Amino acid sequence: MQTAKRLEGIGEYYFSQKLREIEALRKDGKNIINLGIGSPDLPPHEEVIRVLQEESAKPNVHAYQGYKGVPMLRNAMASWYERWYGVDLDPETEILPLIGSKEGIMHICMTYVNEGDPVWVPNPGYPTYRSAAKLAGASLMEYDLHEENHWFPDFERLGKIMKVSNHGSVSGRMRNLFFVNYPHMPTGQLPTKKFFEELVAFAKKYDLLIVHDNPYSFILNEAPLSLLSIDGAKDVAVELNSLSKSQNMAGWRVGLMVGAKERVDDVLRFKSNMDSGMFLPIQLAAAKALNLPKSWYDELNNIYRLRREKVFDLLRKLNCQFNKDQAGLFIWAKIPSGYVDGFDLSDQLLHQANVFITPGGIFGPAGNQYIRVSLCSSEEKLEESVGKISAFQNNQKHHHV
Numbered sequence: 001m002q003t004a005k006r007l008e009g010i011g012e013y014y015f016s017q018k019l020r021e022i023e024a025l026r027k028d029g030k031n032i033i034n035l036g037i038g039s040p041d042l043p044p045h046e047e048v049i050r051v052l053q054e055e056s057a058k059p060n061v062h063a064y065q066g067y068k069g070v071p072m073l074r075n076a077m078a079s080w081y082e083r084w085y086g087v088d089l090d091p092e093t094e095i096l097p098l099i100g101s102k103e104g105i106m107h108i109c110m111t112y113v114n115e116g117d118p119v120w121v122p123n124p125g126y127p128t129y130r131s132a133a134k135l136a137g138a139s140l141m142e143y144d145l146h147e148e149n150h151w152f153p154d155f156e157r158l159g160k161i162m163k164v165s166n167h168g169s170v171s172g173r174m175r176n177l178f179f180v181n182y183p184h185m186p187t188g189q190l191p192t193k194k195f196f197e198e199l200v201a202f203a204k205k206y207d208l209l210i211v212h213d214n215p216y217s218f219i220l221n222e223a224p225l226s227l228l229s230i231d232g233a234k235d236v237a238v239e240l241n242s243l244s245k246s247q248n249m250a251g252w253r254v255g256l257m258v259g260a261k262e263r264v265d266d267v268l269r270f271k272s273n274m275d276s277g278m279f280l281p282i283q284l285a286a287a288k289a290l291n292l293p294k295s296w297y298d299e300l301n302n303i304y305r306l307r308r309e310k311v312f313d314l315l316r317k318l319n320c321q322f323n324k325d326q327a328g329l330f331i332w333a334k335i336p337s338g339y340v341d342g343f344d345l346s347d348q349l350l351h352q353a354n355v356f357i358t359p360g361g362i363f364g365p366a367g368n369q370y371i372r373v374s375l376c377s378s379e380e381k382l383e384e385s386v387g388k389i390s391a392f393q394n395n396q397k398h399h400h401v
């Protein structure tokens with residue numbers, strides 16, 4: 001049986017493949033530490049789990065749910081946006097609960113992209129933007145991000161390209177999608193208000209619909225920022241958010257899209273044909289999670305801050321260069337000369353030191369000379385990784401003598 005044309009050029013997700021390789025090495029008796037993936041290892045707040053337990057024990061919570069989620073969840077999402085981002089949203093019309101931000105990326109592409117439409121994605125960037133756009137039939141337009149420009153898009157350069165491709169004149173057609181994500185994964189770059197203002201102005205000028213993916217704003221960052229807090233942003237942008245990272249609920253699959261009523265209605269038209277709502281006890285527990293006090297985020301960040309120090313140690317051992325002010329669940333670092341690229345360093349570490357670190361190239365060619373280390377392992381595991389890398393380096397020295 002032949003797979004559909006739309007799967008051409010779409011490989012299995014990198015981590016799905018890599019996890020199989022790691023599993024095989026473990027079966028051979030190797031003790032591999034995986035510092036690759038950004039899945040929080042800590043549990044959600046105990047009150048959140050209590051709500052799930054109590055609610056799921058009730059007899060009347062097991063039916064299909066509405067496509068837009070229950071009011072209690074949407075109200076909690078609206079309060080969360082108001083409290084932390086200072087953004088006012090109508091819980092009835094401007095919020096769409098999602099089964100994670102990842103599904104929102106696909107739904108938005110399926111809602112707006114016609115065959116051959118340009119979709120702009122960051123390089124380096126979260127691989128799902130690229131694959132979702134391709135699956136929807138888009139003509140992929142990658143925009144490069146560079147360390148010298150603080151990993152922000154070069155608007156001047158992009159403006160010239162957009163003028164040439166002349167897609168700015170849209171007569172009645174949908175605007176082109178432009179994916180953005182700050183705090184940026186994988187580089188950890190924080191947004192600034194000024195940058196967001198420029199982005200909104202750029203979207204207006206070139207008639208883009210900005211899709212801002214914002215799952216990391218609470219991690220190692222004291223001032224969460226939403227693109228929708230910028231004047232006029234709702235006219236040109238939607239924002240995706242998630243409970244995966246900030247509430248330690250990655251496996252629960254709860255996210256949200258926020259934006260103008262028209263955008264929420266558009267995406268719901270597609271989504272309501274794909275799934276049949278979210279398990280009610282999960283929605284109620286998620287509402288609880290969104291109401292957690294500041295101390296929840298502070299405690300979480302204290303743990304990540306201590307882990308980050310260990311990751312800095314590890315990166316110093318590898319002679320990598322890195323910026324210490326990164327937000328999110330990872331540290332992004334430039335590899336030293338002596339390796340072909342991040343894949344080379346990653347492979348050597350996996351097979352010779354039993355430590356897996358993500359090569360930056362999986363986020364696009366602009367990440368080739370970088371690696372990304374996850375903070376989702378305990379301090380002990382991180383220390384153990386440093387030890388394994390030291391042992392490997394000592395071994396290498398002896399071989400060279």
Ligand SMILES: Cc1ncc(COP(=O)(O)O)c(C=O)c1O
Nearest residue numbers: 100101102126185213242244255
């Ligand atoms: C930038 C970015 N967006 C979205 C996601 C997916 O989030 P969710 O669990 O809400 O689908 C991730 C997860 O790794 C991510 O790094």
